[in-house]
Structure formats: C-alpha cells, structure tokens
Amino acid sequence: MFAKMEIIGQFNLGFIVAKLNTDLFIIDQHATDEKYNFEMLQQHNVLQGQKLIAPQNLNLTAVNETILIENLEIFRKNGFDFVIDEDAPVTERVKLISLPTSKNWTFGPQDIEELIFMLSDCPGVMCRPSRVRQMFASRACRKSVMIGTALTVNEMKKLITHMGEIEHPWNCPHGRPTMRHIVNLDLISQE
The missing domain is CATH 3.30.1370.100 (MutL, C-terminal domain, regulatory subdomain)
Structure with a gap:
C-alpha cells in the first residue's frame, strides 16, 4: 500500500505528509530512512x-x-x-x-x-x-536523511516506497515510530 500513497508535501523539514485514499498520514523522514537502511545492513552486510x-x-x-x-x-x-x-x-x-x-x-x-x-x-x-x-x-542512523533536510517529491516517494519493501516498517531500530495516522478525510465535516 505504501507505493500507492500520494505525496501531499513535506512538513517542518522533517515529516512527509501522504494520503492513501481518504486517510492522511504523517511520516518521520529520518526514522523511515533509518529503518530501511538498518534492514538492508541486517540482510546483506x-x-x-x-x-x-x-x-x-x-x-x-x-x-x-x-x-x-x-x-x-x-x-x-x-x-x-x-x-x-x-x-x-x-x-x-x-x-x-x-x-x-x-x-x-x-x-x-x-x-x-x-x-x-x-x-x-x-x-x-x-x-x-x-x-x-x-x-x-x-x-x-548516520547515513539516513536528517531532520532539517528539504526533500523533493521524488525523494519523499522513494522513502515511502522503501517502507513497503521491508517486513516491519513501523519503528526505527531505536524504537521511534516511522508514521502516524492523522485523520480519515471522510470524517471531517464539509461545513
């Protein structure tokens, strides 16, 4: 499902805001990249x-x-x-x-x-x-995208796509959550 997410943008030079159908998510760019890099080291090094x-x-x-x-x-x-x-x-x-x-x-x-x-x-x-x-x-941690780094839409898409390529994308190796569900847009009143 990560590959199907639509990038909304970057927030505060540290988070990616993405949408899947009517669900909005916020993704920690550093924790996400760190988890992917960690898994690649674990598997291949x-x-x-x-x-x-x-x-x-x-x-x-x-x-x-x-x-x-x-x-x-x-x-x-x-x-x-x-x-x-x-x-x-x-x-x-x-x-x-x-x-x-x-x-x-x-x-x-x-x-x-x-x-x-x-x-x-x-x-x-x-x-x-x-x-x-x-x-x-x-x-x-040291080789991952740092908080404070501006990312292009393609760079953000790559980070999110990587989440779908690993078995447990939910927390970085130090335990920090990689993403949070913000809201289902259907629940927000149109008033």
Whole structure:
C-alpha cells in the first residue's frame, strides 16, 4: 500500500505528509530512512573477521557445540570463523580462529554465546547478536536523511516506497515510530 500513497508535501523539514485514499498520514523522514537502511545492513552486510594469532578454545557444552557447527554459515556472516576438529572429543571440537571487527566495535565469546542462544530457538534463521544490531542501528542512523533536510517529491516517494519493501516498517531500530495516522478525510465535516 505504501507505493500507492500520494505525496501531499513535506512538513517542518522533517515529516512527509501522504494520503492513501481518504486517510492522511504523517511520516518521520529520518526514522523511515533509518529503518530501511538498518534492514538492508541486517540482510546483506557480511562482517569482516580478524584472524586470531592462535586458535581459541570456547568451552562449549555438547549441545551448544552442535548448534554452532550446524549454523556455521550464520556465524561466518557475522564475522566469526572456526576450525572444526571432528576427531576431537565432544565439547573440544570447535576452536575460534577469527572475530568480527568494525572500526571501534570489537566482539568476543559473549557474542558467540548470544548467537548460540538465538539459534537454539530458531535454527538456521539468519540472526545478529545484539551488539551487531546496535552497530548497524548506529550506522543506519548516520547515513539516513536528517531532520532539517528539504526533500523533493521524488525523494519523499522513494522513502515511502522503501517502507513497503521491508517486513516491519513501523519503528526505527531505536524504537521511534516511522508514521502516524492523522485523520480519515471522510470524517471531517464539509461545513
């Protein structure tokens, strides 16, 4: 439905006023762009790993070790890499050989534990540790359209169209609502 919205204009250099049929909406231009940018980072960004000087033992339980081994690709997309020794005793088969790093962000075993916990609930589903999500939210915020920026109708239309391309467009990664329903124009008296 976002693609069908008609742009009315920009309000206060921070909000887009749009109409769908007889419903009027106000859309936060920064929160909307931030949510889209965040979702794109979440889906497509592969974190680069920093090789360790020596492989590191992780002291995993047998169950957690199995979860990690069964979800190696998800760990790799998050910048973690491991060497697996199938001949080693259970709980000692996995050694960490690479950790994700990104500018001022460093990650470690606690992020591996969090990923294992998340994957125990949803095996095989791409997920990110909370600190990676925080990093992506920070990056998305900095690269998004700022409040105070004048937008053309095409730029506003692009932001609204992007809302229809993501699964949960209703809040930015920091929790701010992206849009609000103002009024149904049929309810306004013609007097």
